[in-house]
Amino acid sequence: MLDFDAGKYAPYVWPAYALTAVIFTGLIADSLARARRWKRAVAAREQPAQEAPPN
Amino acid sequence: MTGLRALLGRELALSWGRGGGALLALAFYLAMATLLPLAAGPEPARLAAVAPGSAWLALALASLLSLERLFERDYEDGALDLLALGPAPLEAVAFAKCLAQWITTSAPLALMAPVVATALGAPPDLAPITVVAALAGGLGFSFCGGIGAALSLGSRRGGVLIAVIVLPLFAPPVIFGAGAIEAFGAGLDWKTGMALLGAYSLSAVAVGPFAMAAACRNALS
Amino acid sequence: MIAILTNPQRFMALSAWAAPTLGAIAAVLGLTGLWFDFIAPPDYQQGYTVHLMFIHVPAAWLSLFVYVCLGAASFIGLVFRAPIADAAARAAAPLGAGFTFLALATGSLWGRPMWGTWWVWDARLTSVLVLFLFYLGYLALQSAIDDEAKASRACAILALVGLINLPIVHFSVVWWNTLHQGASVFRAGGPAMPPAYLVPLLTLALAYTAAFGSLWLVRIRAEVWRRRANVLALRAAG
Numbered sequence: 001m002l003d004f005d006a007g008k009y010a011p012y013v014w015p016a017y018a019l020t021a022v023i024f025t026g027l028i029a030d031s032l033a034r035a036r037r038w039k040r041a042v043a044a045r046e047q048p049a050q051e052a053p054p055n
Numbered sequence: 056m057t058g059l060r061a062l063l064g065r066e067l068a069l070s071w072g073r074g075g076g077a078l079l080a081l082a083f084y085l086a087m088a089t090l091l092p093l094a095a096g097p098e099p100a101r102l103a104a105v106a107p108g109s110a111w112l113a114l115a116l117a118s119l120l121s122l123e124r125l126f127e128r129d130y131e132d133g134a135l136d137l138l139a140l141g142p143a144p145l146e147a148v149a150f151a152k153c154l155a156q157w158i159t160t161s162a163p164l165a166l167m168a169p170v171v172a173t174a175l176g177a178p179p180d181l182a183p184i185t186v187v188a189a190l191a192g193g194l195g196f197s198f199c200g201g202i203g204a205a206l207s208l209g210s211r212r213g214g215v216l217i218a219v220i221v222l223p224l225f226a227p228p229v230i231f232g233a234g235a236i237e238a239f240g241a242g243l244d245w246k247t248g249m250a251l252l253g254a255y256s257l258s259a260v261a262v263g264p265f266a267m268a269a270a271c272r273n274a275l276s
Numbered sequence: 277m278i279a280i281l282t283n284p285q286r287f288m289a290l291s292a293w294a295a296p297t298l299g300a301i302a303a304v305l306g307l308t309g310l311w312f313d314f315i316a317p318p319d320y321q322q323g324y325t326v327h328l329m330f331i332h333v334p335a336a337w338l339s340l341f342v343y344v345c346l347g348a349a350s351f352i353g354l355v356f357r358a359p360i361a362d363a364a365a366r367a368a369a370p371l372g373a374g375f376t377f378l379a380l381a382t383g384s385l386w387g388r389p390m391w392g393t394w395w396v397w398d399a400r401l402t403s404v405l406v407l408f409l410f411y412l413g414y415l416a417l418q419s420a421i422d423d424e425a426k427a428s429r430a431c432a433i434l435a436l437v438g439l440i441n442l443p444i445v446h447f448s449v450v451w452w453n454t455l456h457q458g459a460s461v462f463r464a465g466g467p468a469m470p471p472a473y474l475v476p477l478l479t480l481a482l483a484y485t486a487a488f489g490s491l492w493l494v495r496i497r498a499e500v501w502r503r504r505a506n507v508l509a510l511r512a513a514g
Contacts, residue, residue, distance in 0.1 A: 002314040009324045009389050016385040020331050020378055024487070027374050031494045038501035045508035202437055206430045210420035220413040220434060223406045224441055227448040234452050243455070251451065255444065266437050273429040 058143045059151060066155030069128075070121075077121075077163050084117040084164055088171040103176030107185065107236045110172035114164055114189055115225050118196040121160050122221075123214045125152055125204040126271065139275055149267035150260075153201040161193025177240075184239045188232040188252060195256035198263035199224040205270035228255050281358040284500050291493040298490035302483050309479035316472045325389050326473065332382040334481040336400070338488055339379050339407055342372035345492070346414075347439040350432035360496065362428040363503070365435060366418060367495035371488055373411035379404050399449040406445045410438045 006013045070077075091109050092102055129135040138148050168189040169182035177185075203221035210216060235248025280287050309330070319326035346368040353361035383401055384394050395401070414431055421427035469477070 002311070003317070003324075004314065006324045006327075012385045012389050013324060013327055016328050016331060016382045019381050020335070023374050023378050027371060027491055028487075030370075031491045031498070034498040035494050035501070038498050038505055041505035042501045042508065045505060045512065206417060206434055207420065209423070209426065210417070211422070212416070212420045216413075216416055216420050219409070219416050223410045223413065223438060223445065226406050227441070227444045230448040230452050234455055238455060247451075251448070262437075262440070266433055269433050270430060273426055273433070276426070 059147055062143055062148055062151035063155060066151050067158065070155050070159040077160050080117045080120045080160050081163055081167055083120055084113055084167055084171065087113040087116065088175060091175060099176050103178075106172050106175035106177035107181060107240065108233045110168055110175060110177070110185065111188070111192070111233050111236065112229060113171065114168055114192070115196055115229055117164055118161060118193060118200060119214075119218050119221065121156060122200040122204045122217055125156060125201055126208055126267075127204070127213075130208050130271075130274065135271060136275055139272065145268035145271055146264040149201060149205065149264040149271070153197045153260075153263065153267075156201070157194050157197040161197055162190065165189035165193055181236060181240050184236055184245065184249075188235055188249065191249065191252050191256050192228045192232040195228040195252070195259045196225060198256070198259035199228075202263055202266045202270070205267040205274070208271065208274035224259075228252055231255060281352060281360045281364075282356070284360060284504075287360050288497060288500060291497050295490050295493035295497065298486045298493065302486035302490055305479055305483035305486060309476050309483050312476035312479055316476055319473075322390060325386060328382055328386040329473070330476050330480050332379060332386050333477060334484040335375050335378040335382060336404055337481055338484045339372060339376035339404060341485065342368050342375060342488060343407060343410075343439070343442070346372060347435050350435035354429065354432040354436070359503075360500070362432070363496050363499035364492070365432060366428065367499055368492055369411060369414050369418065369431075371491055371495070373408065373415065375484070375488070376404060376408040376411055380408060397449070397453075399446055399453060402449040403442065403446040407442060410442070414438070 088110065091105075091113075095102060095105065126135065129138065139145055165186055169179075169185040172181060172185050173179050200217070200221050202224065203217040206220060207213060207216045231248050231252040235245045235252060238248055239245035280290055313327060313330045316326070316330075318324045322329075346365050349361045349364040349368060352358055353365055380401075383404070387396055387401075388394050414434055417434055418427050418431050421430055
């Protein structure tokens with residue numbers, strides 16, 4: 001059913017798909033890592049303020 | 056109008072007084088023109104084919120040179136602050152600066168352009184249109200370049216940053232100008248290309264100062 | 277709508293469910309699209325390389341779509357001074373650059389077997405190249421100015437100037453190509469695309485769009501948290 005026989009075009013088709021996968025993975029990983037990092041930073045800074053009594 | 060004339064007079068005096076701007080741009084232009092045969096090989100036929108286009112391209116790049124100092128000087132010594140507070144709108148200041156840059160740097164380059172093109176092997180009868188195209192295109196390069204210069208005020212990277220910002224804006228005039236010169240050489244309709252080049256440059260003159268003024272205000276805030 | 281852009285809390289509340297939902301939609305559409313992609317028969321002209329069209333064209337569409345989003349966000353941020361809009365513009369740029377790079381790379385890999393050359397100076401490809409240069413300039417300007425508010429405004433001005441410029445660039449290359457009759461004109465699959473190709477193409481295009489939407493929201497959320505973290509740090513230090 002699924003046709004993966006690229007024949008002579010393989011050196012063009014598969015690198016293109018691989019590149020697409022790499023870029024997508026990179027963008028997804030970077031975006032999620034960024035969000036997680038700054039969410040934690042906010043949580044870390046907000047916690048001491050909640051625990052310590054305001055002066 | 057007297058305000059504008061005073062602004063323009065100041066900018067012209069500054070550009071000519073320093074002297075370096077036009078001469079440096081000319082020297083750079085000649086250096087690039089020299090490098091081209093070294094890179095492409097001295098074979099006359101091949102050089103002649105790329106001569107008009109390369110001369111045109113080198114012109115665009117040489118115009119970039121004096122852009123960095125367009126607003127930088129006044130920004131650093133506080134003159135831009137005073138100009139911003141003064142009676143003339145910043146848009147007029149930006150207009151005067153770019154116009155002065157065109158007169159003092161682009162015009163000499165435009166006169167040099169046919170010399171360079173001919174030296175590279177372009178037929179000498181292309182000289183008149185090369186000058187006209189260089190003058191019209193130079194106007195566009197000055198005003199578009201001014202946008203880049205104003206946007207990078209206060210940034211850390213100056214010259215190269217301006218080039219990177221401005222290159223997409225240079226693409227249309229480079230294409231129109233090169234197309235017009237080539238069409239003239241081939242005996243085809245060159246007027247369309249020249250008209251498009253002129254239209255682009257005039258649009259840059261009309262719209263550019265607003266972007267430059269906004270960028271200056273942002274940098275001064 | 278305006279509240280989402282001006283009120284960080286409203287935006288965060290909305291994006292908390294919208295981002296993962298769009299991500300899930302993107303994943304489903306992506307897998308579906310790939311399925312339809314690889315059950316499509318080889319084109320009688322292009323052979324197996326037609327499969328490159330399915331990942332090249334969506335990337336090119338997205339590179340332009342992100343650009344428009346970036347321009348709109350810049351405009352709203354500049355005119356209405358909405359902080360979320362500012363953050364949205366900054367967040368979109370790296371994503372746009374990524375899609376543009378993919379459009380160029382896959383376009384080149386598609387061009388080589390098709391026309392025997394790695395690059396063709398036709399209007400669409402050249403416009404995408406200039407668009408890539410724009411993204412690089414935008415990202416460079418963003419990182420070159422230390423003051424964040426100033427950087428955002430400068431980038432917004434650049435985005436609006438660039439938005440006006442891109443159609444002009446496209447037109448100029450079209451014009452130039454009419455002078456040089458020999459240049460091959462790039463046609464994506466021909467005037468009437470059979471459904472076997474249209475379905476995977478559109479499915480993947482939607483998948484790419486949903487993926488962009490999801491990642492964009494995630495990045496804006498990261499930006500909002502980053503600013504909040506900076507504000508809290510300043511308050512703690514002061």
